[in-house]
Amino acid sequence: MTLLAGALVFDPETGDSARADVRLDGARIAEVGPGLEGDGRVDCSGGLLIPGLIDCHVHVAFPRPEPLPRSARVLEAVPVLRGLLARGITTVRDAWGADAGLKHALREGWITGPDLLVSLRQLSPTGGLGDSWDPPAGAVDHFGDPSLPDPVFDGPDAARAAVRRMVRAGADWIKVGASGALR
Template identity: 75%
Template sequence: MLVPGLIDCHAHIAFPQPGKTPRSARLFEAAAVLRTLLGRGVTTVRDAWGADAGFRLTLEQGWITGPDLLLSLRQLCTTGGIGDTWNPRTGAVDALGDPALPEPVFDGPDAARAAVRRMVRAGADWIKLGASGAMSQGDRVHDPLVTAAELHAVVDEAGRYGGRGGSPTSRRTRRRARIPLRSRSSPPPARNGRPAAVSCPPASPMCPEPSPRPPVVRWRW
């Protein structure tokens, strides 16, 4: 039986492991992960934070085997959001600190546009924005962490580069800014017994029916 290749819309193929694992270890781990994904029928992966453009180049050159990669590089956020590595004990210690993974933290609309440009310059296929809190923050998970002006700036600037834009954000934040983001990392709650529409490619298991708008990213088959 012949079936279409699967698309993983949210993966972290090269996220640093906790502990004292050397940074280079994640490169070899990612190679094994990519090979396994391809062997299980996944032909496209949208990496949502952690992999740089070198992974895509490595696959294109045939040095390792794996699915096509669509990269966000980092997750944009405002100060204190998901992606801000500061903590009260050590300060700003970035486990992902690397010239190929630019600084994702911004404050204000102009800085938001600059953050998008940094990601695009470093090879991002799409822009990931953490516009609300994390599940680890408990009740703060639904708190809007960006202003309407900042969110508009990110979406507008991403649109200048081919419509790259996505957010795992809460519906409250989206309503507040009145911006219909074209991609989500997880499906929204069901409405009247059926999933609410999300904007992603029809081939994705997140979509119960074809999206009324084109996908955020450029899919390669």
């Protein structure tokens, strides 16, 4: 067991910080308190240990305006995820753009980053924020990616079908934009 020794430890329940040791069992916190023992000691004096942070609205793989291959959107997410983790963010809720493949890559250890919860795309009715439309050209899909299903629906039955498409493709949560964007 690894021992993180001598740091100030933030207690989110009280809002206080006190000098303590943290014993780790692998990646899990086994015990927190003063004077603990452990095999590998890491001197953390002068530091502050806090629980992992959660970012509830990120876009780790949002498409750029210029056309790029689908794989470029996914590969651009790698340094974004790594940077989030380096800043202490251990869980993110991606609000549009990341797919289940990124979750799989993180789980397998192919890339480094926080735990990722994906919505895939933002559901919306015709004309809503998730309905990309250009009057001269018609429907515009900046993703063009089968792992990110069509988010547009009209009416309750179509809304249920849209949610089912997202869940089938690996969505952890559903984002709905009932109106257009404010610009």
